[in-house]
Amino acid sequence: MNPREYKEELLKALYAPYKNCQECHLGFTGRKNVVFGEGNADAELLFIGEGPGRDEDEQGRPFVGRSGQLLNRVLAQVGIERSEVFITNIVKCRPPNNRAPSPQEAATCMGLFLYNQIKIIRPKIICPLGSIALNNLLGKPCSITKLRGTNLEWEGFTIIPTYHPAYILRNQSQALSWLEDFKTLKNALLSVQSR
Numbered sequence: 645m646n647p648r649e650y651k652e653e654l655l656k657a658l659y660a661p662y663k664n665c666q667e668c669h670l671g672f673t674g675r676k677n678v679v680f681g682e683g684n685a686d687a688e689l690l691f692i693g694e695g696p697g698r699d700e701d702e703q704g705r706p707f708v709g710r711s712g713q714l715l716n717r718v719l720a721q722v723g724i725e726r727s728e729v730f731i732t733n734i735v736k737c738r739p740p741n742n743r744a745p746s747p748q749e750a751a752t753c754m755g756l757f758l759y760n761q762i763k764i765i766r767p768k769i770i771c772p773l774g775s776i777a778l779n780n781l782l783g784k785p786c787s788i789t790k791l792r793g794t795n796l797e798w799e800g801f802t803i804i805p806t807y808h809p810a811y812i813l814r815n816q817s818q819a820l821s822w823l824e825d826f827k828t829l830k831n832a833l834l835s836v837q838s839r
């Protein structure tokens with residue numbers, strides 16, 4: 645078994661008991677699927693969004709709606725294969741009306757899944773998409789506008805945050821800055837791959 649297969653097995657074992665998770669309020673609000681995440685279990689780059697939207701809840705996969713299509717396009721533009729990265733969210737169930745997850749929902753879900761996903765995957769770079777993902781990961785309020793595209797350190801991991809694609813859909817004027825952040829991510833990836 646190679647490292648990727650081994651990590652896939654660990655992730656499967658992590659998810660198996662929680663296919664109908666009701667460990668926080670979001671398990672009781674009509675979600676259709678628990679969206680654990682997908683991609684390369686041995687990825688060097690991990691993306692973390694906020695939570696599943698309607699399309700993601702329907703399909704049980706992260707970033708498959710309009711935001712996901714935009715993410716796919718920018719990844720292709722900078723030469724990152726979606727299949728080579730891992731993509732997940734702070735909370736794995738859709739918050740009603742796409743509201744932000746509460747601090748308690750985020751803490752419960754991260755404790756169950758995200759921290760364990762990070763421990764299993766051991767990515768070299770983590771990219772929180774948007775302020776909700778960044779704030780919850782770092783455990784403090786931060787300005788995504790100030791910190792986007794910069795290198796931060798958290799628990800020994802390199803963190804390079806950027807805007808959530810849903811924000812770019814609403815604010816096209818930031819699309820070039822967003823592309824620059826993905827070029828920064830690509831360069832950081834090339835740098836860790838050359839070590």
Ligand code: SF4
Nearest residue numbers: 665668671736737753
């Ligand atoms: S959001 Fe996370 S903790 Fe809450 S019910 Fe869904 S999977 Fe469980």
